[in-house]
Amino acid sequence: DAKTTQPNSMESNEEEPVHLPCNHSTISGTDYIHWYRQLPSQGPEYVIHGLTSNVNNRMASLAIAEDRKSSTLILHRATLRDAAVYYCILRSRGGYQKVTFGIGTKLQVIP
Amino acid sequence: SQTIHQWPATLVQPVGSPLSLECTVEGTSNPNLYWYRQAAGRGLQLLFYSVGIGQISSEVPQNLSASRPQDRQFILSSKKLLLSDSGFYLCACSRQYNEQFFGPGTRLTVL
Numbered sequence: 001d002a003k004t005t006q007p008n009s010m011e012s013n014e015e016e017p018v019h020l021p022c023n024h025s026t027i028s029g030t031d032y033i034h035w036y037r038q039l040p041s042q043g044p045e046y047v048i049h050g051l052t053s054n055v056n057n058r059m060a061s062l063a064i065a066e067d068r069k070s071s072t073l074i075l076h077r078a079t080l081r082d083a084a085v086y087y088c089i090l091r092s093r094g095g096y097q098k099v100t101f102g103i104g105t106k107l108q109v110i111p
Numbered sequence: 112s113q114t115i116h117q118w119p120a121t122l123v124q125p126v127g128s129p130l131s132l133e134c135t136v137e138g139t140s141n142p143n144l145y146w147y148r149q150a151a152g153r154g155l156q157l158l159f160y161s162v163g164i165g166q167i168s169s170e171v172p173q174n175l176s177a178s179r180p181q182d183r184q185f186i187l188s189s190k191k192l193l194l195s196d197s198g199f200y201l202c203a204c205s206r207q208y209n210e211q212f213f214g215p216g217t218r219l220t221v222l
Binding site for chain 1: 147153154155157199201203210211212213214215216218
């Protein structure tokens with residue numbers, strides 16, 4: 001599986017935008033970029049995914065580099081409820097969809 | 112949309128005792144099913160995945176086993192628990208290359 005690299009932790013002030021980076025230099029042409037987040041004592045929840053174009057949904061935006069070797073999850077206005085561990089993962093389109101979660105980025109939101 | 116049920120929510124077991132964790136899925140058919148374990152402060156470790164009834168693949172050799180007796184039922188078992196089996200066990204499902212949905216998890220403490 002192609003791997004991803006994320007910073008271990010980040011801080012943000014409440015109500016400010018947050019940009020969470022992810023490097024995936026070995027991404028293949030069939031890999032989708034997925035983001036999940038995990039609140040304390042809960043299972044991860046899906047946030048957003050994309051292939052080549054930038055994506056927006058009600059939770060966040062996903063900016064994908066032109067060479068697809070990196071991506072950035074954007075939270076437009078961080079709230080205290082956004083404090084979580086954010087995982088960037090790659091999922092291949094073909095065959096069985098095994099997913100490997102790394103350690104992720106622990107986001108701390110400061111009031 | 113799919114819903115994943117896991118039970119029990121918490122479990123405290125002595126070393127050497129057996130284990131059975133159950134996961135059931137509603138709202139989808141023929142899903143891919145997964146068991147993950149998360150040790151304290153660590154990322155998610157994929158333990159088993161299943162693409163159909165009776166089809167189980169193991170990712171990590173260990174004293175755990177998994178079974179899928181029905182399309183939407185996934186069971187994680189052990190004959191003899193070890194201290195290192197303590198952790199947060201998560202069941203997840205997905206359809207093809209779409210996002211994964213996670214259950215609420217079972218927190219297992221082996222004493």
